[in-house]
Amino acid sequence: MAILAQVAAKSSPELTTGIQGALDFRRLWPRTTREYLDLKLQRSSYWLLRGDRAMPILRPFHRNHRRMQEGPSSGYSSYAYLRDREYAQSPTHFIRAFMLIQDDLKSIFEYVEPSEECLATFSYRIHELLMRTCMEIEANFKAILSENIYTPKFDKWHRPILNMHVYRTIDVTHHLSAFEVILPIWNGTPRVMCPFECWKSNQTPSWYRAYNESKHDRQEEFKKANLDHLISAVAGLLVVLSAQFGVEDFSSGHDGLTIGGHQYHDGEPAIGGFFRVKFPNDWSDNEIYAFDWEDIRDDPNRFSKFNYDAL
Template sequence: MSIDKPFHRNVRAMVDGPNSGYSGWAYIVDKDYSQNPTHYIRAFMMLQDDLQQVFEFVEPSDTNMNTHSFRIHELLMRTCIEIEANFRAILKENIYTPLDRNGNPRKEKSWNIIDFKKVDKTHRLSSYKVQYPVWDGAHFMFEPFKAWRSSNSLSWYQAYNASKHDRHDNFRQASFENLLNAFAALQILITAQFKTESFSATRSLGVNTDSYHTLNSGIGNYLLIDFPSDWSEEQKYSFDWSSLKQETVRFQKFDYNAV
């Protein structure tokens, strides 16, 4: 049975229906869907601007993957901090009350990548792909959460932690490749919450225009997004937003304690 009300900060595929096109995006701009979404969109946009400045000096290319520098290190740190902020927002706006080994509630500051991995269950992060539109070589498509499909660790996130806690000895782990994976991960995480809605002052149209690229651009109009195609019918949304938006309770909370 499909899902008749959207979860907070959770984009999913829609069951095909007469109004599924509109219903597949219009709930995202409802003010009860997420708390202060522009706070996260603005942070993402600033990071994208800074990444594009790096591209002025380091060409997006297969041959530059091992390039490392203080600027790349700084941007990797900031990007991963923003990833953690988005994971926390998703868990907090739904239901998540983890306990420690003694049965006491764990404080939010203790949440880590093990907690964050629960979000893959609801958002299909490991099924997203991101393409860098300007690239020299064959490695232009990134799947930063793919390792979670086989219960493996995220190597770029491990590199972030290593270079954060001991920059001197692990400086080379703050590489161009790990930065690109981290930023792709942030784009996916933002997309899995807000699709392509940037919450600008202009009206949302929910339509696409012709493009040079096969894939559609995500928020920020730079990276190209390949959305998950492996949602089961039971995991899809099946509401008509034209009717649901008239109700007092339009959203539900996912219980991450059960994951």
């Protein structure tokens, strides 16, 4: 087990946390059981060592939804941890804010047709909704960092520096740049958006620049708060939520029975049921979750904190 810890120390902070989780989990058991777990961890597919890399992750990170390793309980485990009250602080607070924004966007669509011809449309209502949407994205980013490990730098007025450059580090853990969002109700071919794809080339999303510019200089930049940037920003908010909660909306009702089959639209129904989403398929083996939630759900240390300071 010490070898595994040494391997992790030379690898990614994500891997270090995963192996440390296994070590912590092991200490909860009697000695004979620990000896069995030692052998199991070293021999099972959960701990394949390739060079200086090990995989995968045995405890979920706070506010970080990922692909699950296939297994007998992977279907249940892939969503059950999202409903644990220790996973995220006040998740419904963030979901409700998105639902209101989505409803307001749908109201705008009652007057402005979602189409290529109308993308340059701008108004005070569109400007207001763009402001709210981007502020909500920032609130989600702050929640992700604060519930994991992140020590902000401070400006000369001793205020924490939190900006898009800082938030871009979240792409390492959440793969925001690999999400696709589909808006099915489009006059023409349904619009497909990748709101954070530009992060792959270290660029700032155009919709976020429009938000900042029209916020700080509305007189000159008002027209940038247009329908195009608004739709992209709402899609960006949906991506950030989906990367934390999957399609879980924390409804008080019962789970519905889903019947598989051919879908008219690409992707799968997203939170709120208005957009559709395609989740990332670029997770490497050492990034995926591989826990059985039944085994760890009563563990007081069932969640990990990702160390963003180590990036």
